Amino acid sequence: MSEQAPIHGNYHGYYLKRPPSLSEPRLQALPRGLLADAVVLDIGCNEGWITCEIAQNWNARKVVGVDIDDTLVQNAWKRRRTLWSLQEPLRVGDGELEYADEEKLRLRKKKGKRKRTPSPPRIHPTKNYFPASCEHEFGPLPIPPYQVLAALGSSSVDVGDADYDEDEGGKPKTSTSEATRVFPYNVLFRTADWTKADIVEDAQGYGVVFALSLTKWIHLNNGDAGLRTFFEKVHRVLKRGGTLVLEPQPWESYAKARRMSEALKQSYQSLVLRPSDFSGILREIGFGEPRRVVGQGPEEEANTKAGSNVGFDRPIDLYVKL
Ligand SMILES: C[S@@+](CC[C@H](N)C(=O)[O-])C[C@H]1O[C@@H](n2cnc3c(N)ncnc32)[C@H](O)[C@@H]1O
Numbered sequence: 569m570s571e572q573a574p575i576h577g578n579y580h581g582y583y584l585k586r587p588p589s590l591s592e593p594r595l596q597a598l599p600r601g602l603l604a605d606a607v608v609l610d611i612g613c614n615e616g617w618i619t620c621e622i623a624q625n626w627n628a629r630k631v632v633g634v635d636i637d638d639t640l641v642q643n644a645w646k647r648r649r650t651l652w653s654l655q656e657p658l659r660v661g662d663g664e665l666e667y668a669d670e671e672k673l674r675l676r677k678k679k680g681k682r683k684r685t686p687s688p689p690r691i692h693p694t695k696n697y698f699p700a701s702c703e704h705e706f707g708p709l710p711i712p713p714y715q716v717l718a719a720l721g722s723s724s725v726d727v728g729d730a731d732y733d734e735d736e737g738g739k740p741k742t743s744t745s746e747a748t749r750v751f752p753y754n755v756l757f758r759t760a761d762w763t764k765a766d767i768v769e770d771a772q773g774y775g776v777v778f779a780l781s782l783t784k785w786i787h788l789n790n791g792d793a794g795l796r797t798f799f800e801k802v803h804r805v806l807k808r809g810g811t812l813v814l815e816p817q818p819w820e821s822y823a824k825a826r827r828m829s830e831a832l833k834q835s836y837q838s839l840v841l842r843p844s845d846f847s848g849i850l851r852e853i854g855f856g857e858p859r860r861v862v863g864q865g866p867e868e869e870a871n872t873k874a875g876s877n878v879g880f881d882r883p884i885d886l887y888v889k890l
Pocket of ligand 1: 764
């Protein structure tokens, strides 16, 4: 898929024009507290920059990114590793996190050698603690198994399904039920066409679902009926009182996107719904009236505007499941 036209909006290098340390302005626009302790789904996560930022900076309990393009998902796992490599090492008790192996931990537990309970790891280690050149020169730091952290750490952080196998599509390596809030253990990625396939996390439900710069692609590829089905699925996976964070692309931007393929061109002709209809559909499905906040949109769309190379203000609507 990655060699072909990005008919799903599956742009590669989407975030690369941004300074790597810049916070995502669309997240800054959200109400304080929306993401704290939330279980979050980021649909169309692309290379995982926003997904990781939610996990690292916004105190989310667990963040799942899903994208249709597996190459992007692999890059999202790499982004997770890069941010881990740049951030201040997690501290447990008096020292830095030990990279102990699992065998030692097992023995330590068996012999009952844990004499004291060390203080919990710091939830907010400093971002960009190491210069980016460290990763370039030495490669990314390995992420130690979460069991290591939990065994050395405190009871306030549970070992969750928090230790993921990147090569196995994010299959948990550990099997206990609770996830943890500590980055990078609180974020994982899945490859799926989410309009057609469920991912395992859907069954638990989410407190917040993100659909940023996504509806145009779902609409063009799946038609009016497919978009409605997508909204219904979002409603289904959200817990009651949960929030859909929706950043629909404007109708004018569809015209350029349809040129990517004959199928999109034909689909475009058949569309009756417009982004201005979305709030009515969502109301019918069971969401409340939207609350509008304004974030700065991505450059992809901004570039279509009079040669501008910076983002632009684009409304983000928050819909609560009633
Ligand atoms: C324009 S990008 C937006 C990325 C990100 N949400 C943001 O706003 O920064 C749209 C993303 O949605 C993904 N996507 C499109 N259709 C999808 C689907 N049916 N299921 C999962 N991901 C999808 C694309 O691969 C692409 O990465």
